[in-house]
Amino acid sequence: MNIGPFVLPNSLFVAPMAGVTDRPFRQLCREFGAGYAVSEMVTSRRDLWSSLKTSRRANHEGEPGPIAVQIAGTDAPMMAEAAAYNIDRGAQIIDINMGCPAKKVCNKWAGSALMQDEPLALEIVEAVVAACAPRGVPVTLKMRTGWCDARRNAVQLARGAEAAGVQMITVHGRTREQGYKGQAEYDTIAAVKAAVRVPVVANGDIDSPQKAREVLAATGADALMIGRAAQGQPWIFREIVHFLATGEPLAPPLVAEVRRALLAHLQDHYALYGEYTGVRSARKHIGWYVRELPGGDAFRSRMLTLEDGAAQLSAVADYFDGLGDVMDRLPVRQTAASTHRDEALLENAE
Numbered sequence: 001m002n003i004g005p006f007v008l009p010n011s012l013f014v015a016p017m018a019g020v021t022d023r024p025f026r027q028l029c030r031e032f033g034a035g036y037a038v039s040e041m042v043t044s045r046r047d048l049w050s051s052l053k054t055s056r057r058a059n060h061e062g063e064p065g066p067i068a069v070q071i072a073g074t075d076a077p078m079m080a081e082a083a084a085y086n087i088d089r090g091a092q093i094i095d096i097n098m099g100c101p102a103k104k105v106c107n108k109w110a111g112s113a114l115m116q117d118e119p120l121a122l123e124i125v126e127a128v129v130a131a132c133a134p135r136g137v138p139v140t141l142k143m144r145t146g147w148c149d150a151r152r153n154a155v156q157l158a159r160g161a162e163a164a165g166v167q168m169i170t171v172h173g174r175t176r177e178q179g180y181k182g183q184a185e186y187d188t189i190a191a192v193k194a195a196v197r198v199p200v201v202a203n204g205d206i207d208s209p210q211k212a213r214e215v216l217a218a219t220g221a222d223a224l225m226i227g228r229a230a231q232g233q234p235w236i237f238r239e240i241v242h243f244l245a246t247g248e249p250l251a252p253p254l255v256a257e258v259r260r261a262l263l264a265h266l267q268d269h270y271a272l273y274g275e276y277t278g279v280r281s282a283r284k285h286i287g288w289y290v291r292e293l294p295g296g297d298a299f300r301s302r303m304l305t306l307e308d309g310a311a312q313l314s315a316v317a318d319y320f321d322g323l324g325d326v327m328d329r330l331p332v333r334q335t336a337a338s339t340h341r342d343e344a345l346l347e348n349a350e
Contacts, residue, residue, distance in 0.1 A: 232288025
C-alpha cells in the first residue's frame, strides 16, 4: 500500500476522531498493528493555531512516519495556508476533512457539509493540492457517501478530487444525515472504487476481523480504516492482520499485556496533556477498555472520583491485577452492538 512516495506496512488505518486519535492513541494503535494513522482534525483558522488544543493536535514528537494531518475548513486559501503551516511542523501527508458529521463542524459548513457544495469542495481540494505538490506532500480526502440519502454524490466528488490531484480517498459508508446511526452501506464505496484509479479506503462499522474480510470483498477497497472499534481494543488491528493472512482468529490479548499497554498509554497521555487535563480526558479511554469486563461499570464510576494521575494509575493497575486473578485473557469482544455509540458521544469526546 502506497500513499505518494510512502510505502505502508499494511492496509489497516486508524481513523481520525476528534478527542480520541491524539498522538498517544495513534502510537498505541501502531504498536498493535495499524499501518497508518491520521491525526485529529486541525482547524484552518489561523487565529486558533496558537491555542493549546491545536498545539496538542499538531504534536508528533516521537511518532513514526509518515505523519498525516487532517485539516478542516471552508475557505480554499485558508485551507491551503493551513496545509503549508502543518507541513512546516512535520506533516508528510495532508488529509482534507469532508467526512465529519458533528453538528458543531457542519453548522460552520465544514466537514461533510462541504459535500453539499461540490464547486467549493473541489476548489478547496485544488488549493490544498497546489500548496502541497511543490513540497512533495501527498493530499488525501476523507468523505461520506453524501449529505443525505437523496444526494449520494461520493462518486462525482471522488472523480473531481482525483482529477485535482488527490492521491487517496477514504469513504465512510454513511451519509451526513445518518451520523453514526443505522448501518454503513458499502455499495457506494464499491462504486467509488470502480470510478477512480487512486487507492480507495473503506470506513464504517468494521468492528471484527470477519467484518473486515466482508467489507474488502464487498467494496474491492485497497485498505480499511478503523475508528470506533479501536476504542478500548487497539489490538483489533493485529487481529485483522492475522485473520486476513491466515483465515484463523487470533486469541484475545493476555490481561497482563492489556494492563501494561493501558498504563503506558496513560503515562503518555498525561505527558501530552498535563496531569489535570490528562486525568480527566483519560477517563473515556479507561471506560472503553473496561466497558465489557467484569466489574467494568462500577470501575468506570469510580474513575470519576479520582483526580490525580498516581491514583488513576494505581486504580487501573489494581483493577487489572484483580482481573488477572480470574482470567488469563480478555473475553472475546462483542461486535456491532459494542461499537455503535451514539453521535453525541463522539461530538462531545473532548
